[in-house]
Amino acid sequence: MAEEIDYESLPPNAGLAVNMLAGALAGISEHAVMFPVDSIKTRMQVFATSPVAVYSGVGNAFSRISSTEGMRALWRGVSSVVLGAGPAHAVHFGTLEAVKELAGGNEAGNQWAAHSLAGASATIASDALMNPFDVIKQRMQVHKSEFQSVLTCARVVFRNEGLGAFYVSYPTTLAISIPFNAIQFTVYEQVKRFINPRREYSPTTHITAGAIAGGVAAGVTTPLDVAKTMLQTRGTAQDADIRNVKGMLDAFRIIWQRDGVRGFGRGLTPRILTIMPSTALCWLSYEFFKAAIRSD
Template sequence: MSSPKKSALREASHQIIAGGSAGLVEICLMHPLDVVKTRFQIQRGTGDPNSYKGLGDCFRTVYRNEGIFGFYKGILPPIVAETPKRAVKFFCFEQYKKLLALTPLSPGVALTVAGLGSGLTEAVVVNPFEVVKVSLQANRDAFKEQPSSFAQARKVINAGGFGLNGLNRGLTSTLGRHGIFNMIYFGFYFNVKDAFPASQDPTLEFMRKFTIGLVSGTISSCVNIPWDVAKSRIQGPQPVPGEIKYKTCIQTMQLVYREEGYLALYKGLVPKIMRLGPGGAVMLLVYEYVSGWLGKNW
């Protein structure tokens, strides 16, 4: 019989491995849509001659000018960060869930608050990688001509250091983006999943979980996108080199709204939903199935 300490360590290992696996699968499948989403979010109005006219035009232009690998710009930072990022996401969610089970909160509210906590924790871990990723994704040169992820990271650090003007630029926006997303993502998925009975048919059970995960990722994406746009504007290239126009989360949202209108805060929504709708479902399913397999075999 294993000791409580060994059991807790094994459980934590399962959560970390399953979370890392979920993140890696999701990023490899969905990164091209993240590149397209970022390109739309850093566009400033329709007056820019380099603006994409629509989703199809963006895909065609990137492919024509930058090649197929243009859709994988900035993938190394999320791959390097994905295992610890998703491990933190799922591990913290499970730990916060345990802690909140000891409070008077109802199970549904506890799951939602646990999701918020896991998102805020995840944001702190991932933000430096997001700064490098967005700056690479904004680069419209051919893939082979752009700097490496490490060279770009050095450039960011040399220009602004490790603080809020450098490698942690846009941290408040990232906290808002991840906190809100995970609060809805986990809260909706687990509350709705528990409300519908499981099916004995493996195919129907897979479809039940996938559908709930898809809806969960879609709703979360729709609600948190203004924070995502603010993050991209702050972390991406500024309109005038050497002059910081987008500074803080709320200031950036207000500025985008004032200059470009309300809908500008929802730029990139379609590719974001295309990525995080099915991507959110994939992540939760991989996490649950890998975690279940590890529980049975290790």
């Protein structure tokens, strides 16, 4: 019988291509599976003027969208995620492993600073690539979206709003993603080492650590995510203030004026419901693909 691969004992510097390919496959798996819940989160975060587009909870949103628009509406925009997630996650995980190795994160002991630096660095690189795809995705997810294809959406947004529309939310995205990924990666590494101190290959460890890390990071960064959604969907708004929102602070002001503290928690439940299993699946897929590719 062939000797079982001890994943955690494999050399951490197995190559950039391995980490990037594993990250791309993990990213596509993560986003595709949980996309309908992400669509509900986007709908709940949008400050709609029509009562038809206002949802009181995840169950209410799911029932109303599926019954009035059909189940396909919950998948509208998934092609944008698939197109962007592969390359973006390849860059993310490639940068993550490279910086972790350079910063000494693979050495014994509690290397939380190296893990945080690696997570933040990976985010800056991957979000620059993913941000336009995320804008297109949310424009396709909103209630009564006029867009049915990624190319049509990209062309119309560029024609009507210019290139800046694809990056108006980038500073806010980084304000979310840098702490999100730093928190997620740090919590993931610490939980993984705590529940699996022998560092043996353990899918259960990757699932558990990934879910806990994702849930913590999602909860902390939800207020920023509400602002990001406002910026990325501003072109679909009828309200003049929202349509002309300029940046993160401007979005915060409008959220506070319209909904107070409660507004910053819009979409919290579906965001956590999306991210916990997504990050669990992402880390499980990433660790699996990395081990499988290295073993070939």
